[in-house]
Amino acid sequence: MQKLFFLFIFSCYFPTASAQNKLAPLTVQKIMRDPKWMGSSPSQPQWNRTGDTLYFLWNPDKKPADSLYFITLNNRKPQKTTVAQRQFLSRPGSYVYNLARTRYVFEKNGDIFFTDIAARITRRVTNTIEAESNPQFSFGEKKIVYTRNSNLYAWDIATGETEQLTNIGTGSNHFGSKPTGGKEEEWLKNDQLVNFDVLRERKAKNDTSDAYRRALPKEKALRYLLVREGSVRGLNISPDGRFVSYRAFKPATTKNTIIPDYVTESGYTTDISGRNKVGAEQGSSAFYIYDRKQDTVLTLPLESIPGIRDLPDYLKDYPKAFDKRKKEGALRSVSVYGVSWSSKGKHLVVEIHSDDNKDRWLMHWDMQINKLILLDRQRDEAWIGGPGINGNSMGWINEDLFWFQSEKTGYSHLYTINLLNLQQKALTSGNYEIQEAILSQNKKFFYITTNEVHPGEKHCYQLHIATGKKERITTMTGANETSLSPDEKNIAVLHSYSNKPWELYLQPAKAGATAQQITFKAQSEEFKSYTWRDPEVIAFKAADGALVYARIYKPANPHPNKPAVLFVHGAGYLQNAHKWWSSYFREFMFNNMLADNGYYVMDIDYRGSAGYGRDWRTGIYRYMGGKDLSDHVDAAKYLVDTYGVNPQHIGLYGGSYGGFMTLMAMFNQPEVFKAGAALRPVTDWANYNHGYTSNILNEPYNDSLAYYRSSPLYFANGLKGDLLICHGMVDINVHYQDAVKLAQRLIELGKDNWELAGYPMEDHGFVEPSSWTDEYKRIFKLFETVLKK
Structure with a gap:
């Protein structure tokens, strides 16, 4: 009996060689298949109104698309919804x-x-x-x-x-009004009446009827509010029904880009209409409040906003422009982002942003005298941003107590302000971020998500407003993305770890509760057959003393030449040196493959990445390819000093912003980086969109210095190593034009050892497994050829 038990244990812990080696060795072809081979993770959990049923998207059957599933508190086995059930769902x-x-x-x-x-x-x-x-x-x-x-x-x-x-209309004419004609129309009308008896008789009858109707007592007509250009947005009414606020939005008429699509069903090249470019005129809006009681339309007294005439510091680099604008003293353009009435309508808070995104004001509107009173001003010489700053993270705890988020300490935290005495109070503080805040129904708690435990973890807490005490609800290491039930008794948790994709859990919404796993399909048997590395999350000091977080994939058997590769995450404001399942799952698998082939692999949360507060977020202001690039140089030095990596065998790769960073590294630090794969890279920031780029670099015609030092196109002469450029030809985000312009520049400079691979049917994020496979076969070949010489 003991022998049988021992054999059973032995068989459980030592799977057969065929089961162990389904994915060994890793290859690009295996990794880059349709992701369904990996398994299926649930997404978008959503409670019903009563909180006894949880819905979520899931695809355990590997269908072409996800289906809607549900569990109940009494039956926690996932079931697929019926057509009838889906018809009656509401968010x-x-x-x-x-x-x-x-x-x-x-x-x-x-x-x-x-x-x-x-x-x-x-x-x-x-x-x-x-x-x-x-x-x-x-x-x-x-x-x-x-x-x-x-x-x-x-x-x-x-x-x-x-x-x-309300009776708000758009256009230059009143509803029902008719355009008036000229002298020729008046002559023709009189001539008709002279020559036709029937017309004269009918006109006389109509004139008599019109005169009678005009003589009748009239009810007061609803006031007509004309928006001459654009459209009406953001309609809102006060709780007592007296005040109506709205924005009149006028879109800009700018030239849009065109993206040629070469491979089409028709066989003809077609044009895709794209976005405009940074610096193009943007739409404008005017904010109005209609007082229904006084039948009056009010505009806010914007000139009273503190700092409304302040100029950004960067203009001091352009003395003539600075002096001219200072002398003019014009009001800066602003936009009203939102309005928030207290529950009984006693107070109105208006959120106002400057169009240059250097200021956010929270203003209390005194409705009796149409006066704005400052509650909070957040000024940032870079740009306003961070978790909960732009959006709906504000509201009312009671009729006089308003809450909001601010980065005033350098990290996004929760604050309250009493509108009776304008006293502010910080509810949270410290070197971490409040990434989400939900006020409880009884207004006594906040349910907050923070990265207080570690910059690479996300946890949910219950925050007591009266005492400031926090109680941690989630405990699983990694990321815990929570959805609170409407009755606030339970939370749905999407949880993942560095090498374990997302699964759904359910637990009571209180500290010390145990989370019950609901789904078990995120990892297929084939996916689990390979032992995926748990990359170590470390931190090293940059040359300027800043602490840079990173993930390291270590080879079990380093190649004799000790090569290393840096993966550069994209998206600009994003985090990847963390302890949860990355959105870069293909790159995670590829990094494992590189480590299997003897490379040290490292990816860092360079300056500009999310999760580390205001100074880190804005560390790239007016100089992309500055501190973010030096962070990668310092990462390379760390690999050399710590693991004995050969400094002559270091490469890097990345997409989008990661592609841009790869170019800046290859052009400006050719002695450090010998090979680089730049995927869908920005090569000239003047080509990119307005919303993202103008925050970081201002506008090209206002801050040409920032664009010159931040665009790889101007530094292409520095290329010495081997460069691969890959780009989707129907990319509507970073246009293929960027790659083409750089290619022409490299040709003119007579550069060798570079190539451009265009993907005719791919957008910014590739879709086809064949494209992913081709791209990463090229990247792997580049590193194998150059870094192992």
Whole structure:
């Protein structure tokens, strides 16, 4: 009996050689197949309104697309939803409750519904072909206000009567007005009346009828509010129904880029209309508040905003332009990002951003005298950003206490401000970020996600507002992306670790609770047959003393030439030196393959990466390819000093921003990096989009110095090593034009040892396994040929 037990244990821990070696050795062809071979991870967990059912997307059957599954608190085995179930689903976030949470409204399929929970009655408010949206309680919660065709309507809960609240129109003419003609039209009209008796008789009758109607008493007409150009956005109404706010948005008319598509079904080359380029004129908006009681349209007194005339510091590098603008003293252009009414309508907070994105103001609007009072100003000479800064991370704890997030200490944290005495209070502090904040229904807690434990981990806490005490809810090492149930009793957790893809868990929403795993399909048997490395997360000091976080893949048998490769993550503001499953899963597998072939592999969260606060986020301001490149040089030195890597055998690769960084490294640090694969790289930042680029480099015509020192095109003469450029030819993000311009520059410079591989049917993110395979076979060949000489 003991022998049998021993044999059973032995067989469990030592799988057969065929099972162990399904993926050994790793090859590009195996790695770059359709990702379904790896397994299926769940995504987008979503609770129903009552919190007893959880829905999520999943594809355990390896179908062409994900399906919607669900579990209940009583039956936690995943089941696929039926067509009938999907027809009646609504997002919990779409439910808007009254203050007592006894009633709620929601939009579904373009119509508005109202539910009385106690009475268990749901009434359909609208049933129209036109779409209604954004329902909310107003008029002391006696009416439901919603939007239809850029106007507000109110439905009386008691009587069922519907009233139009606004009459906002776009265009230069009043509704129903007709264009007037010239002298020729007036002559023709008189001539008709002279020559035709019937026309004269009919006109006389119509004139008599019109005169009678004009003599009747008239009800006061709904005021017509004209938006002459553009469209109406952001309609909002105060809780008492008195004030309506809206933005008139005017789009810019700029020249868009064109991307040729060569491989098409028709056989003809077609043009894809793309975006505009950085520095192009952007759309503008004007903000208005309509006082329905006074029948008056108000504009905010923007000139009273503190610092509204402040100029950015970078202009001091251009003295003539600086002096000219300082002398003019013009108000900076601003945009209203949002408005937030207190629950009873006593206060309104307006969030305003400068269009140059150097300032964010939170202003209290005094509705009695149309005055703006400063609550908080966040000034950043680089650009306003960070978790929870741009968006909806603000609101009301009670009628007088407002909460928001700010990076004023260098890290995004939670704050409150009392509107009665303007006293501010920090609810959190420290060298970590609040990455998400949800206020509890009873307004006594926040459920927050932070990276306090480690920059490479995400955990959920319950924060007590009164005491500031935090209680950690999640405990699993890695990332824990949580979804709180509407009754706040449970959380759904998407959890992953460095070498383990995402799985779904369920646990009570309290400290000390145990998480129950719900799904088990993220790793196929084939995927699990290889022992994927758990890359060590370390930190090293850069030359300027800053601490740089990194992940290292170590070879079990280093190649005699001790080569090393740096992987450079893309996306600009992104984090990859962490302890969860990376969105760069193909690169994770490729890095394992490189390590199997004797390379040390390292990827770092260079300056500009997410997760490390304001100074790290803005470390690339006005100089991309500055500190972010020196961080990679310091990483190479760390590999040489720590692991004995040969300094003559170091290469790097990356896509998008990683491709840009690869070019800057190959052109500006040719003695450090001998081989580089630049995938879909930006070669000239003047080609890229406005939103991302203008934050970091300002506009080309205002800050040409920043563009010159940040664009690889200007440094191509420095190339000495071997360079591979790969780019999708229908890339609508970083256009293929970037690669073509650089190729022409390298040709003109007479450079050797470089090649450009174009992928005719690929966008920025490749789709076809054949393209991924071809690209990474080229990268591997480059490193094998150059770094192992």
